Amino acid sequence: MMRYVEPALAITLAILWISPLVFAFWAAFHHVGDAVNFRLAAPWTLDNFRTAWDGAPWLRYFLNTFLMVTLILAGQFILCTLAGFAFAQTEFRGRDALFILVLLQLFILPEVLIVENYRVAASLGLLDSLLGIGAPYMASAFGIFLMRQAFKSVPKELDEAARVEGCSTLGVLLRVYVPAARPTYLAYALVSVSTHWNNFLWPLIVTNSPSTRPLTVGLSLFAAPESGVDISVISAATVMVIAPLLIGFLIFQRQFVQAFLTAGVK
Helix, strand or coil: CHHHHHHHHHHHHHHHHHHHHHHHHHHHCCCHHHHHCCCCCCCCCCHHHHHHHHCCCHHHHHHHHHHHHHHHHHHHHHHHHHHHHHHHHCCCCCHHHHHHHHHHHHHCCHHHHHHHHHHHHHHCCCCCCHHHHHHHHCCCHHHHHHHHHHHHCCCHHHHHHHHHCCCCHHHHHHHHHHHHCHHHHHHHHHHHHHHHHCCCHHHHHHCCCCCCCCHHHHHHHHCCHHHCCCHHHHHHHHHHHHHHHHHHHHHHHHHHHHHHHHHCCC
16 A cells, blocks of 8 residues: 555655646647636637747747856856866865865855945946856856766776876866766756756846846736736737747757766766
């Protein structure tokens, strides 16, 4: 009997977890009366998507979000690669102590640093800009940790062979360590993109105009009570916002799982 309890609980939890998403899809394709009353025979419609699309500059929001996550990911790849290589393959005084300080960032919630980040962004003139949104997230302790672990697993013989061939330290990094860590890069990229695509609080604070707002902030303003609450239209807007991530995950779900297994995330 007990062997059936765990699968049953897992299925129940999965149903509870996915039920809001299922309702959002249901409401997005039905008129509000049919959606809230769950009329299974009700006709499907795309009117909610037309209304939602006309209600906000979604194309600009999509472009802002794409540029934001690309900027953050590029910065993370550069900084985390250099820092991870330094902690994994170079010797300098205080290396372990400094790495512990970096890991302490994992215990600090980003919300705790919002006031200080806002003060720094204001002093640098980065408010209401994509760089202002992305800058606080480019030095990622999690990314540095992953890169360090990936680089430490690279055989030392490959490093020595590259140096014998005349490669500089930067050449060894780019020709040996970076290609060997491709699964880790893929795993981290998937996590980073999904995290910052859904980031809300910091972009809400640091942006003031539609020219820089990402999708999450645009959706919150679109669904504000003063704009009128239509659950079907709001659900249609929500589906539009999350659709790229869902489609990307469905396409790359196998690579997503294999990347984490190969990267050895523990």
